[in-house]
Amino acid sequence: MDLKDAANQLGVHYQTAYQWVREGKLRAEKIGASYNVDEEDLRQLIQQRSKPAPPPPKVKVRDWHQQKEKLLGHLLRGEELQARSQVQRLADGNVSVVEICEQLLSPALAEIGERWAEGSLTIAEEHRASAIVERSLANLMLSPAGRPKGVVVVATPPGDEHSLPATMATAALRNNRWITHHLGTQVPADDLVKISKDTGADLVVLTVTNPQALQAAKSLEKRLEEEGIPYLTGGMGSRLGDLLAAIEAKSWTNSSSNALSEEPHAQRRDERSAHGTENSLRN
Helix, strand or coil: CEHHHHHHHHCCCHHHHHHHHHHCCCCCEEECCEEECCHHHHHHHHHHHHCCCCCCCCCCCCCHHHHHHHHHHHHHHCCHHHHHHHHHHHHHCCCCHHHHHHHHHHHHHHHHHHHHHHCCCCHHHHHHHHHHHHHHHHCCCCCCCCCCCEEEEEECCCCCCCCHHHHHHHHHHHHCCEEEEECCCCCCHHHHHHHHHHCCCCEEEEECCCHHHHHHHHHHHHHHHHCCCCEEEECCCCCHHHHHHHHHCCCCCCEECHHHHCCCCCHHHHHHHHHHHCCCCCC
């Protein structure tokens, strides 16, 4: 058959098929001013194109500290495009969202929080860095192909305005094929219960960063338990990888981190946790 008919069967433009002939991807015999394609060669190419492409090889990060220092510089200088590009390159290299969060984003943000607590950074500079990280995470929210594992609702309790832990949990869950409803911060109990039931959620994940919101978190846990809705709560010091492992194993039994039983610490430490480190579900 001629090249035009071959292109139609391949579902591509004639010029694309011609380029494949030039590159040797499609065998063709030139007869006069036209090209003739053998049906067997065409069939083999169609079969080859129908096979799923293998995943890209995973990038091996040799020095996470160096990566963190590079990102930290971008965040301190407000270089959003460079910071987002660095994160995206790792994601494109098949590095997991959990690894990116635990090895790169969390350590960089923790250092920014420490600098704020020491007085070497302003609140505006800390907020700028956090906002850049949040927008970097937005690019990692895509769900891979495959059957969903279940439905999760992610939220923070009233009194906690810190969104990054919940955003990280959402990115990690979606990356692992969980349908995830991210509700953001300060979600009232009635609304949380309603949307959990409406979506048929298998689990509610609560993230708590601000010690002053611990009582509200306990109240939410009690309400969810009364409604028969399973939950997991990550407090300060919880690891994102541990949370995800518990969810993947479906080993939740309405549990929360030890942080929810702790009394609030000194005010300065509370402020540092609130504005800077946001350790919940990250470190």
